[in-house]
Amino acid sequence: MKVVLENLTKKFPSRDKKHPEDVIAVKDFDYTVKDGTLVGLLGPSGCGKSTTLNLISGLEKPTVGKIYFGDDDVTKIPPENRGIGLVFQNYALYPHLTVRQNILFPLQNLKGKDKMTKQAMETAALNVAKLVQIENLMERRPAELSGGQQQRVAIARALVKMPKVLLLDEPLSNLDARLRLQTREEIRRIQKETKITTIFVTHDQEEAMSICDEIVVMKDGVVHQTGAPQSVYDDPKNLFVAKFLGMPQINVFEGEVKAGKLVIGKEEVLDVKGVRDGKVYVGIRPEGFKPADDGAFSAELERVEILGRDISVICKSDLSQSGMIRAIVSSENLIDTTKSTVSFNLNPSKVFLFDDKSEERLF
């Protein structure tokens, strides 16, 4: 089931008397989630991603805009009739019910023609428990489970009705680092097995990049870019997206374009034909630096971190916004640590230029 968001806008009335204008949580959200894909809504805190999820689930009503599940307009349909499964950030498992009772709960609500026999419910619960691998925990209470197990129970409860769309709100934020890695693979596996269209919210770009078919990068209620994780990473539309995606973060410099040449500091570092002259922001991915003795770009060497396969070269630079430059190079490149400066050539496909005012991509 594809999910179409059309011109979706959500305004909340202001509670601050000094600023009575409405707070716009989501603005003109246009996007189509393709059938059977896993999509991540990605952005910093307060960017409206959770509100968007609540709009899709029906817990919030949009101020403007429409939501379609397949070809059906569900904008005015209450959450219980939308056929969604929702996993809450803190799981919201009923503490007084066992795992089995928690999973059975949604099925016991079914009425009319959907009503199931006790036997059918038990079978459905057991099947979904097997899918998320908690079938041996069925008689425990949530308080007796670890965070990761609670997460699985929450997913099982959301999946047991075989929803058309599965929504997850920050599914991994309450887990420790190791479990987070494991659970995100789990979510991917479960999504692939069930082929249910899944939308999840996260502020962790690594999480979104690693398991999503597509990501939606948001900031201040506005969608900045959508697409497959790799293409968004390789081809960011603006400075925010370039900075938000990628770990370690992209290096940002203030530079200038003069007659088709990019100048950082005093060095001409790259040919950039067709770009207008003037001040620009320059973003260079850490993997965009290639060590070369006669390289166009040089910086003061601070230290070298050897990470096995790769080497992290850290340089001091007043030209960089962070005061530092982090370059990741293959360990085949030997860096002479006795020298005080190091020179690089730049890989043009890893260098992005942004307008100094609008921060939109120029190159």
Add this chain to the structure above:
Amino acid sequence: MGSTAKNNLKALLYLLPAVLFLGVFMVYPLIDVFVYSFEEGYNSASQTSFGIGGFNYSYVLHDPYFLQALKNTLILVAITVPTSTILSLLISLGLNTITKLKELFQTIYFLPYVTNTLAVGLVFMILFKKTAYTDGMINFLIKAFGGNSVDFIEGPYWAKMMVLCIYTVWIVMPFKVLVLTSSLASVNPVYYSAARVDGTPPHRIFFRITLPMISPMIFYLVITGFIGAFKAYSDAVALFGTDLNVAEMNTIVGYVYDMLYGDSGGYPSYASAAAIILFAIVLTITVINMLVRNRRLRYVE
């Protein structure tokens, strides 16, 4: 070693005021009452008794006034505890759903709690008492609907008991409403969102989610409600005056008081025996409540 002893001494010193206070005003009287209850014909003036035995208990348990008081108390407990708890729960649920004027209604429901018992008694007199000039507000209403007027204060037993129950329910409800409203508000709204997404009908949300989640508070209110109702006395006095035995409206605590200070008083032994019987009943019920509670609540945090 030395410092441990010093610490213990320090701790005891800190505890001393409480230990002294509780010892003098609670533990000693309790033991004293227990001793009195087994001393036959104890005379507080001469500090003498005829002997030790179960005579006081036997007397009290055969005293028709005590049996009447026991019956009254049990009826009062059986009716007011469940009624007031359920009513308070309904009111709290109502208060929790409204947003407009919520504070106003909360204040109104809390008023009886801060109102003097005797003042409330007076209000009930106006509502229920028959005088030479009027039959009372309630009788006025009954007659308006074509019924026969009833003397609620000096009339039949059921009418008096009904007034006492209504009075008690009304007096104990504010505290329960207060406790339940805040415990309802403390249920994490995410559970309701989860239930909504799953299409849970309202009655099922209430019985399967809300009720279990606030059940610790309900158990607390039931236990304190039982204890409070067993100790009822002033309410009966406020409605029916001090001569409760004649009005057939005495309670166990009232009986104890009468045995000590009433017109027929001066029998500390009988009063002590009655007090110990009340203590035994309250203890039993509280223990049963606790056992039920522990079975039900083992997994709810």
